[in-house]
Amino acid sequence: MKTCTNLKSxxxxxLKKITAVDYVDHLEAVYIIYNTLGKKEEVLRVKxxxxxxxxxxxxxxxxxxxxxxxxxxxMFGIEILKRKSKRLLLEEWNGAIAPFRKSYTxxxxxxxxx
Amino acid sequence: xxxMRINIGPVHPSTHGVLRLVVDVDGDMIKRVEPHIGFLxxxxxxxxxxxxxxxSPSYLEKLDYISPLSWDELYVASVEKALGAxxxxxxxxxxxxxxxxxxxxxHLLWLGTFCNDMGNLFTIFMWAFRERSKVLKFLEETTxxxxxxxxxxxxxxxxxxxxxxxxxxxxxxDYLEEKIAGYGDLIEKSSIFMERTKGVGxxxxxxxxxxxxxxxxLRASGIEEDARKSKPYYIYDKIDFIVPTGYRGDTYDRYKxxxxxxxxxxxxxxxxxxxLKGNDVVGAPIRLIGPQAKPDTVLxxxxxxxxxxxxxxxxxxxxxxxxxxxSPAFINLSLLPKLAEGSKFADLFPIFGSLDIVLGxxxx
Numbered sequence: 001m002k003t004c005t006n007l008k009s010x011x012x013x014x015l016k017k018i019t020a021v022d023y024v025d026h027l028e029a030v031y032i033i034y035n036t037l038g039k040k041e042e043v044l045r046v047k048x049x050x051x052x053x054x055x056x057x058x059x060x061x062x063x064x065x066x067x068x069x070x071x072x073x074x075m076f077g078i079e080i081l082k083r084k085s086k087r088l089l090l091e092e093w094n095g096a097i098a099p100f101r102k103s104y105t106x107x108x109x110x111x112x113x114x
Numbered sequence: 115x116x117x118m119r120i121n122i123g124p125v126h127p128s129t130h131g132v133l134r135l136v137v138d139v140d141g142d143m144i145k146r147v148e149p150h151i152g153f154l155x156x157x158x159x160x161x162x163x164x165x166x167x168x169x170s171p172s173y174l175e176k177l178d179y180i181s182p183l184s185w186d187e188l189y190v191a192s193v194e195k196a197l198g199a200x201x202x203x204x205x206x207x208x209x210x211x212x213x214x215x216x217x218x219x220x221h222l223l224w225l226g227t228f229c230n231d232m233g234n235l236f237t238i239f240m241w242a243f244r245e246r247s248k249v250l251k252f253l254e255e256t257t258x259x260x261x262x263x264x265x266x267x268x269x270x271x272x273x274x275x276x277x278x279x280x281x282x283x284x285x286x287x288d289y290l291e292e293k294i295a296g297y298g299d300l301i302e303k304s305s306i307f308m309e310r311t312k313g314v315g316x317x318x319x320x321x322x323x324x325x326x327x328x329x330x331x332l333r334a335s336g337i338e339e340d341a342r343k344s345k346p347y348y349i350y351d352k353i354d355f356i357v358p359t360g361y362r363g364d365t366y367d368r369y370k371x372x373x374x375x376x377x378x379x380x381x382x383x384x385x386x387x388x389x390l391k392g393n394d395v396v397g398a399p400i401r402l403i404g405p406q407a408k409p410d411t412v413l414x415x416x417x418x419x420x421x422x423x424x425x426x427x428x429x430x431x432x433x434x435x436x437x438x439x440x441s442p443a444f445i446n447l448s449l450l451p452k453l454a455e456g457s458k459f460a461d462l463f464p465i466f467g468s469l470d471i472v473l474g475x476x477x478x
Contacts, residue, residue, distance in 0.1 A: 013323050019438035021428055030426060032413070032440070036323055036337055039344045043413060064326025067448040090152030090477075100160055 011035045012042055015058070018068035020048075020076045022102045027053045027076065033062075054079040075100035117145055124153050130180065131473020133447075135462075142458050147451045154477040162437050167193050168268070170434075175262045178443070178475040181220040183212055183253070183263050184418040185475075190266040191347070192414040192425040197268065205270035205395040206348040210386045211283055212256065212265075214379040215249050218290060220419035220470075221372045222246040225297070228369065228467045233306040238297060245293050252286050270397030280387050287380050294376055301369075311366040315453040315465035318363060325449050328442035329421025330371045331469060335363035341417035353385045365468040372470070418442060420470055443475045 016032040031044040048055060057080050058065045069080050070089045077098030097104060123134035132153040138146040158177065162170045174189045175182035187209060194201065201209075226242030250260050255276055257265035265272045276282075301307055317327065322335035332339055340357040342350045358374035360367025412427040421442025428435040446469045453465050 015326050016422070017424055017426065017438070017440040019426055019440075021436045021438075030438070032424065032426070036339055043411075062326070063324050064445060064448075067444065090155050099157060104160075 011038055012040075013037075015062035015064045015068075016041075018058075018065055018072055020072050020078060020100075022076065022100065024050070024102050026050050027078065029055050029072065029078065031058070048078065052079070053077065054081055056081045057083040059083065074098075077101060116140075124150075130471075131476070133471075133473055135450075137459070137462065139459050142460075144454050144457055144459055144462060147454045147462070149447055149450055151447070151473065151476055154473050156478070158478045159437055159439060162434055164433065166432055167434070171264050171266065172262065174439075175264065176474060177439070177441070177478060178418070178420065178472045179261065180223055180472055181216045181419045182261065183216040183257075183265070184220075184416065185423065186263060186266050187213060188414065188416040188418065188423050188425055190268060191416065192412050192427055194268055195414055196409060196412045196427065196429040199269050199398070201348070202270045202394055202397075204275075204390060204392055205397065207386050207390045208256075208271060208275055208279075208395050209266065210348050210350070210353075211383050211390075212253060214383045214386070215253060215283075215286075217379050217419045218376050219246050219249040219253075221376050222249070224372065224470045225369075229301060229307065231463050231467050232310050233304075238301065241293070241297065245290060248286060248289065252282055255282065267397030271395045272397070274393050274396055280390055283383060283387055287383055291377070291380050294373075294380075298373070308366070310461070310464050311369060311468075312364060313362070314365045314461045315457060315468065316362060316364045317449070317453060321452065322363060325452055326445045327421075327449055328445050329418070329470075330368055330375065331446050331449070332421070333358065334360035334367035334371045336361050339422075341415050341422050345415060347416065349386060349389060350382075352389070353382050355382050355385075365464050368468040368470075415440075420472070420475070421446065439478060441475045441478060443469075443471045443473075444478075447471050447476050 012033045012035045014034040014036050016034050019030045021028045021030065027048040027050055029046040029048055031046070033042050033044065034040070046055060053076065055078060057069060059069065067089065069083065072078055073080050074089050075098060117138050117140050120137045120139060121134070122137060124132045126132060134150040134153070136148045136150065137144060158173050161173060171186045171189055174185040177185055222242040222245055226239040229238035230236065253263065254260045256279060257263040258273065259265070317331070317335045319336045322332050322337060327335065336359050338357050338359050343357055355378045358371045358378070360371055409429065412429060413424065415422050415424045422440070423442060424440035426438040426440070450466060450469065454462050457465065
């Protein structure tokens, strides 16, 4: 969050993408941030704990982060701190598992996990 | 008057794929819009982790089935970057020609369906589809597939270009230029179209950047940002073309930006065809792709018809360890609440249509 505020003050005003990578022993949140005037791109990679991954929201700096953070928290089970809306992106399930984590096995019935 | 909640969908509203909108209205004014997505979610990113590199392009083509070639090319180019493979000169030119034709086909389909919603019932729609089918026929002769091509291979293309590739392309450019010029009068002299688009769904320059609008939506708000210019790839740095921008950021500007983009694409194709020297375009056979020197991560962006698409890939030996796709339609759809709140209910679909969304790409 601090880094993002810092970057924004240096002209990096356009958030392109937030995603995450599961390296099994740790997780990584990836922020692709762009400077629309200087035409420069920065990639921020934030290391997260594998057990209880959590990261602070950047929605205050980049409003574009809204849906990306929802997607990331739903697919990777990453908790987004200081976020008002907790609604998931794909509504039709309860979000009990993190399907994009490497620990997910094919065919898990999420309805039984309630 | 009490606020009424209207549920729209899940349907195919003025676009492609299934979407549900929950709209709160006070009389005729929209108080709140909430898009509900996920009806087409197939977990493509996860599926691709289990497939060999060159098994994936056919998945990607089903994301944005209006412009499949663009996603195909973006993905294969990121595999090329991971492998450190060079693309043959003629193949670069051929790719640019096909990508620009794909852009025209995408914008034509958008224009047809958009004018349909704007009260220009079926005239432009039929015309745009007539032109689009010529473009698809050209792409079919070149690649072998009408809608889904799976034609890009590492280092080049799947098959050599047909003998009359350049002549056909020139002929098609002349045809399209004449026909597209004819649309302008019919659309812009229609008072219904103008009344329903001018000043509707305005997006200021600051908001467009903050909310991360992509592609024509961003450019219509006055930001000159195009990956073909800011991070030129292939032969785009040798080609002379302009990036159209609007200044009001309304629905009309988003139409106009796409309209000019089609004309610019024709200009690009003509210049690119002049650079085509021979027919040495065939890339590596699929089975040859195996373990090579692998970088940590691969980040690649391309200007897709709908905006800037990005592949962020963590490559592994035979298949990607993790692949993440930035879809321009996804971020443009998230703008809908921002654009529609405070406008009239009847303006919801002009605004929605002007974003040019394919739900297959939004949900992935």
